Amino acid sequence: MTLGTRPKRDWASLHPAPKPLPSVPPVALPPDSIGYRLKCKLLGPPLHTEELEHERLGKPTALAVFASDNLSSSAYATEEILRVLVPAVGVAAFALVVPVTIALLAVLALLILSYRETIKAYPTAGGAYMVTRDNFGLMPAQVAGVALLTDYILTVSVSVAAGTAAFVSAFPALTPWTVPLSVGFIVLIAYGNLRGVRESGRIFAVPTYFFILNMVVLLGYGLTRMAVGTLPQADHAREGLLSFGHAGNGVLLGATVFVVLRAFASGGAAVTGVEAISNGVPAFRKPEWRNARTTLVVMGSLLGVMFLGLSVLAGHLKVAPFEKGTPTVISQVGRLVYGGGAVGTVLFYALQAGTMLILVLAANTSFADFPRLASFHAGDKFMPRQLTKRGHRLVFSNGIVFLAACAIVLVVITEAKVDRLIPLYAIGVFTSFTLSQAGMAKHHLREREPGWRHGIVVNGLGAVMSLVVDIVIAITKFTHGAWLVIVLVPIMVVFLVRLARQYAVEESQLEHGAPEAAAGPLLRRHSVLVFVDDLDLAAARAIQYARKLTANEMRAVHFVLDEAHAEGLAAEWSRLGLSHIPLELVECPDRRLTRSAVETVARELGDGQTEVTVLLPDRKYRGFWHRILHDRTAEAIERDVSMLAHANVTTVPFHFETRPRWGRLRRDLSAADLVPTTRAEGVTPIGDVTFRERVTIEGRIRSIRVQPLAQAATLECVVVDDTGAISLVFLGRRSVAGVTIGKRIRASGLAADHHGRLAIWNPDYELLP
Numbered sequence: 001m002t003l004g005t006r007p008k009r010d011w012a013s014l015h016p017a018p019k020p021l022p023s024v025p026p027v028a029l030p031p032d033s034i035g036y037r038l039k040c041k042l043l044g045p046p047l048h049t050e051e052l053e054h055e056r057l058g059k060p061t062a063l064a065v066f067a068s069d070n071l072s073s074s075a076y077a078t079e080e081i082l083r084v085l086v087p088a089v090g091v092a093a094f095a096l097v098v099p100v101t102i103a104l105l106a107v108l109a110l111l112i113l114s115y116r117e118t119i120k121a122y123p124t125a126g127g128a129y130m131v132t133r134d135n136f137g138l139m140p141a142q143v144a145g146v147a148l149l150t151d152y153i154l155t156v157s158v159s160v161a162a163g164t165a166a167f168v169s170a171f172p173a174l175t176p177w178t179v180p181l182s183v184g185f186i187v188l189i190a191y192g193n194l195r196g197v198r199e200s201g202r203i204f205a206v207p208t209y210f211f212i213l214n215m216v217v218l219l220g221y222g223l224t225r226m227a228v229g230t231l232p233q234a235d236h237a238r239e240g241l242l243s244f245g246h247a248g249n250g251v252l253l254g255a256t257v258f259v260v261l262r263a264f265a266s267g268g269a270a271v272t273g274v275e276a277i278s279n280g281v282p283a284f285r286k287p288e289w290r291n292a293r294t295t296l297v298v299m300g301s302l303l304g305v306m307f308l309g310l311s312v313l314a315g316h317l318k319v320a321p322f323e324k325g326t327p328t329v330i331s332q333v334g335r336l337v338y339g340g341g342a343v344g345t346v347l348f349y350a351l352q353a354g355t356m357l358i359l360v361l362a363a364n365t366s367f368a369d370f371p372r373l374a375s376f377h378a379g380d381k382f383m384p385r386q387l388t389k390r391g392h393r394l395v396f397s398n399g400i401v402f403l404a405a406c407a408i409v410l411v412v413i414t415e416a417k418v419d420r421l422i423p424l425y426a427i428g429v430f431t432s433f434t435l436s437q438a439g440m441a442k443h444h445l446r447e448r449e450p451g452w453r454h455g456i457v458v459n460g461l462g463a464v465m466s467l468v469v470d471i472v473i474a475i476t477k478f479t480h481g482a483w484l485v486i487v488l489v490p491i492m493v494v495f496l497v498r499l500a501r502q503y504a505v506e507e508s509q510l511e512h513g514a515p516e517a518a519a520g521p522l523l524r525r526h527s528v529l530v531f532v533d534d535l536d537l538a539a540a541r542a543i544q545y546a547r548k549l550t551a552n553e554m555r556a557v558h559f560v561l562d563e564a565h566a567e568g569l570a571a572e573w574s575r576l577g578l579s580h581i582p583l584e585l586v587e588c589p590d591r592r593l594t595r596s597a598v599e600t601v602a603r604e605l606g607d608g609q610t611e612v613t614v615l616l617p618d619r620k621y622r623g624f625w626h627r628i629l630h631d632r633t634a635e636a637i638e639r640d641v642s643m644l645a646h647a648n649v650t651t652v653p654f655h656f657e658t659r660p661r662w663g664r665l666r667r668d669l670s671a672a673d674l675v676p677t678t679r680a681e682g683v684t685p686i687g688d689v690t691f692r693e694r695v696t697i698e699g700r701i702r703s704i705r706v707q708p709l710a711q712a713a714t715l716e717c718v719v720v721d722d723t724g725a726i727s728l729v730f731l732g733r734r735s736v737a738g739v740t741i742g743k744r745i746r747a748s749g750l751a752a753d754h755h756g757r758l759a760i761w762n763p764d765y766e767l768l769p
Contacts, residue, residue, distance in 0.1 A: 020724035064205035069365035070273030077270035079329035092247035114462030123289035127279035128436035135439035151428035156407035163359030196393035207357035371399025437463035687723030727759035
């Protein structure tokens with residue numbers, strides 16, 4: 001080198017060209033937990049958020065998912081009417097059962113027409129909660145929602161108990177196992193729903209249509225035999241039947257108006273489940289509202305035919321209920337219609353199987369609607385926020401688990417007795433019917449859309465009819481258990497209101513002055529304290545991290561519980577050359593370690609101009625038994641010190657591992673996670689992009705970074721394919737239409753440097769399907 005000349009700098013080595021980021025993090029990441037792996041085994045791989053659109057249901061599957069509750073009512077509604085009438089008027093009950101059924105079907109027809117209007121007006125979510133909220137406000141909506149949520153819990157309990165009763169009617173030896181069987185059915189249905197909406201639809205579609213087929217055969221064959229006069233009569237001398245009352249004269253054949261109204265209220269369970277489709281409109285394929293309305297009419301028609309047909313056969317055969325509930329009325333009708341013989345026996349057991357399955361799976365309607373309705377409440381801050389989150393398979397998992405737990409408790413308490421559950425049933429759903437239809441009437445008055453006069457007549461009549469039925473149920477069933485629901489609903493509403501107020505207080509405290517606090521002046525000093533017990537790798541890792549922080553003062557702190565140990569620590573500290581980070585020994589004569597830590601930090605904060613960061617070495621142990629061998633002092637220090645203003649506690653983890661166990665990131669990727677490796681002509685894999693090269697790339701938007709208003713308008717998004725990741729930077733823009741997380745995009749431009757990473761500035765782009 002010539003004297004006086006400068007050495008040449010290797011700029012390429014000092015400033016290497018940026019490269020694309022890897023698509024999968026190259027660092028070692030922890031493996032999935034045992035619980036997560038077990039969940040994947042049981043429920044299947046996690047569904048990508050973009051797959052929610054593909055979880056929609058067609059009309060046949062939606063009928064199985066949302067109509068099973070409504071259709072199953074035909075299996076026990078006739079029996080509940082007879083259970084009231086037979087002890088009151090005896091054999092005259094068989095003449096009254098059909099008129100009561102027709103009255104209930106008139107209510108059903110009006111509700112079907114009313115909810116057709118609701119679905120049309122609220123195609124995104126037309127349940128009672130949303131309609132009442134939009135037209136009467138949040139408080140009345142809570143009444144409607146709580147009443148409906150309560151009824152959904154009862155629906156699961158009643159359906160499963162009735163299904164179990166049908167099962168033990170065919171196999172009487174299993175009667176002592178009624179409660180365990182009911183609990184098992186609830187767990188099984190919850191499991192099916194946790195696997196996803198479409199998955200549960202596939203699982204439950206076959207039993208629903210199997211029941212419909214059995215009812216078609218039963219009614220077709222039974223009514224044919226009735227027409228030709230070959231049907232036998234039931235034997236009323238059998239042991240265990242309800243005691244028969246005495247018939248009288250008059251229009252009601254000796255029954256009082258109260259008895260008839262009570263029978264009407266007991267059969268009211270038949271029209272529950274009508275609202276399920278309006279609550280689940282978003283689950284239908286497009287056009288959602290039209291498909292939902294069609295499915296609603298099909299559901300109502302099927303129920304009307306099956307309910308009326310079974311009541312006609314029961315009245316003709318004069319089938320009376322048993323005190324214990326088994327054999328059921330539909331079971332007796334099947335036995336009498338099919339008679340003996342091999343074919344009759346097969347058809348009878350097929351009917352029992354279909355009845356058991358539809359009754360048990362009727363609970364599936366509640367599992368489809370309860371979590372969705374609870375998420376609406378939670379979205380308005382009236383229920384815990386955890387209920388708004390979709391789980392592993394894009395369903396509201398927390399709502400499903402909560403519903404299953406409540407239903408199990410109720411089944412155990414009532415010993416799975418349908419007659420103990422029915423009095424609690426229906427009052428909640430008719431309360432929600434009333435509020436929903438009244439809300440729709442107000443909606444028509446306010447909006448005055450085309451056809452509003454027809455709508456207000458239908459929904460107005462629906463509201464009046466629902467209110468009348470609700471009052472009848474409340475009066476006739478009050479002493480039989482309805483009082484519990486009447487008292488419980490207001491108490492639950494009060495609880496939800498208090499919960500909403502708590503959320504409002506928290507949000508007010510968090511939001512008040514947040515921008516000012518974030519942009520406020522910094523305190524003059526920053527002090528970093530590293531709490532150490534010994535000079536080990538855990539403490540050394542915390543000290544290493546502390547050196548990376550910008551601080552006016554930094555020191556290690558040891559609380560003296562053992563003077564000999566403290567002196568040895570100080571000597572070791574100096575010997576190892578750590579004197580550039582001073583060690584402070586703090587007395588702790590009463591051995592209240594947490595108290596001494598708080599006092600030390602409080603003294604540091606005493607001047608009012610210091611921000612304190614406390615670093616705690618956090619030892620991470622592999623097994624549970626390792627953890628119980630050590631105390632939780634660090635957690636207590638973190639809890640108490642963090643309560644001081646301007647005191648911040650950071651834990652620095654140190655993992656105890658005998659050998660590395662973590663490999664590269666291992667994920668269960670769905671089709672939406674990976675961009676196909678087959679690329680269009682002219683598209684460069686992101687991993688092959690080089691600096692200052694004009695390229696066209698294609699991938700999925702993994703993240704978006706938005707700058708605050710105080711800075712220059714810039715939108716930055718990271719696009720990833722199976723080879724790497726690159727940034728797209730849009731200058732002068734804070735948002736770009738259609739550019740959102742999860743979308744696929746094709747972009748072209750010059751690969752340049754952006755904070756040491758490859759990026760394409762202001763690219764030409766095209767959004768891909």
